[in-house]
Amino acid sequence: MDVDGKSLQRQPGLRSECVGIDWIHYCCLGHQLHQGVLETRLINYMGKxxxxxxxxxxxxxxxxxxxxxxxxxxxxxxxxxxxxxxxxxxxxxxxxxxxxxxxxxxxxxxxxxxxxxxxxxxxxxxxx
Known part of the structure; x- marks a missing residue:
């Protein structure tokens, strides 16, 4: 995703969306502390x-x-x-x-x- 200053001014929520995507990507890479959040029974059930x-x-x-x-x-x-x-x-x-x-x-x-x-x-x- 190419994010420049002009697109952030037009879409102010884009910055927080990028942070959320980065956090999920970080969790999927295998960091045990954060990955545990994505492996809870509630999250697995909601995924089903x-x-x-x-x-x-x-x-x-x-x-x-x-x-x-x-x-x-x-x-x-x-x-x-x-x-x-x-x-x-x-x-x-x-x-x-x-x-x-x-x-x-x-x-x-x-x-x-x-x-x-x-x-x-x-x-x-x-x-x-």
Missing amino acids: ISFSPYLVHGLGNQFIGKPLIHFMWNNFTGREPGFWKECSWLFAIALYIPILIWLADIFWRLVDAPSVTFAKMVEGKCFG
């Missing part, structure tokens, strides 16, 4: 189901996320815009993310994993 949240989040946002935000705003944080609306968003997200991960896990177990098994079987019969 990583495609499922991508597929599930659109419907989840539409049918669970947005109504949950409105419910929080109307019933718990008040109707004033500004700070309390942001708080209702944070509370709703704190409730929604575990629900999304649960839905993604169900989708992964019922759809994604069996379809990968089926695709491997077809590949084995065609090219094996």
